[in-house]
Amino acid sequence: MKAITLPPSQHYTKTALKEHSQLTIDKVDYGVLDALSTYIEAKIAVEYLNNIISGLKTAAFDEAEKYGKADDNNIYGCKFECSNGITKYDYSHDEVWSRLNAEKTITTALMKAREDLMKKANSFSGVCDENGEEIPPAKVSGGTSSSIKITIPK
Numbered sequence: 001m002k003a004i005t006l007p008p009s010q011h012y013t014k015t016a017l018k019e020h021s022q023l024t025i026d027k028v029d030y031g032v033l034d035a036l037s038t039y040i041e042a043k044i045a046v047e048y049l050n051n052i053i054s055g056l057k058t059a060a061f062d063e064a065e066k067y068g069k070a071d072d073n074n075i076y077g078c079k080f081e082c083s084n085g086i087t088k089y090d091y092s093h094d095e096v097w098s099r100l101n102a103e104k105t106i107t108t109a110l111m112k113a114r115e116d117l118m119k120k121a122n123s124f125s126g127v128c129d130e131n132g133e134e135i136p137p138a139k140v141s142g143g144t145s146s147s148i149k150i151t152i153p154k
Contacts, residue, residue, distance in 0.1 A: 003038045004045045011077035043150045
């Protein structure tokens, strides 16, 4: 890793991190660094840091719990506090809920089939349903931006 570094600091802020990140982006813009290599370095760094976060999550939570709910819990300028996870419930033992869920599953499948026909109507004119009614084409309401797929070998 040559291009990706953390700013030297004992007090991190999102602004400082963004400004430091911009320095790397500027180096790419000025031709000092290669865009693709730097982008891949960043993706590698994200993978590396996510592995550290996953591996330390339980131990860090246990340590953070020792601090309690104080307003001044702070490391490197970052405030922290523990919060409990979300409780999940299972409703499947209730007959009414199960019946409604089955109806929802059928309705969802019917909607998906209709959506598929509407998407098909975008490419072909005259797409009809089982009753011979012409299907209106789906309207484009958004999408995602283009991206580069990077595969880091195992």
